[in-house]
Amino acid sequence: MKANQLDNCRICGTLFFKDYTDYCLDCYKEIEEEFKLVNEFLKIEANRFADIQEVSESTTVSVKQIAEFIRDGRIYAEDFANLGYPCKHCGKVIKRQILCSDCFEDFSSKIDATLKNDKFLEETGRKRVRPKVNAQYWKIR
Incomplete structure (x- = not known):
């Protein structure tokens, strides 16, 4: 079993025991709440054609965080026609990588x-x- 390591939270900088995430417990809970908001928004059939900007405006979750959910595989963008995030180089809307x-x-x-x-x-x-x-x-x- 691996010993706990001290690390700073990537969001707030608080010192915490790093087990499975790069975030302290408070920030992790906040991220999970944001994920629930985005997930519930996308479950509504009328919102299935929303793009990342519309999802962000409706849920008050940042575009960066929604893109992170997609990259992590927590939201499967292939299920949503217009959902994607910009390529880091050219800005073209992509759904993976x-x-x-x-x-x-x-x-x-x-x-x-x-x-x-x-x-x-x-x-x-x-x-x-x-x-x-x-x-x-x-x-x-």
């Missing part, structure tokens, strides 16, 4: 190209040449 598929593919190809270039340079014995930046400093007269 942090990046949309286009941004993910773009970043993956850039990383692959960089890794191939580094491997080539390593195999040929060359070193990556970094551009020199001439720093300019102001002098007091």
Whole structure:
């Protein structure tokens, strides 16, 4: 059995024993109440086509927190036609992950190209040449 560890709450900074969450008991209870509000709102059939902004305005739960519920799998966005959150890079509405598929593919190809270039340079014995930046400093007269 793992010993309890002291940690600071990610929301309020209070020191607490970290068992299963990153939040103190008070903040955890508040998050659970927010989840119940959002969940009850989405259970109403008339609200099934609401987007994340409408859900936030109706429940007073932040868009960031609702997006966190979706990312954590507590709310299954696939069940709701308009529910999603913005991609961290381009802002396109997505229902899973942090990046949309286009941004993910773009970043993956850039990383692959960089890794191939580094491997080539390593195999040929060359070193990556970094551009020199001439720093300019102001002098007091």
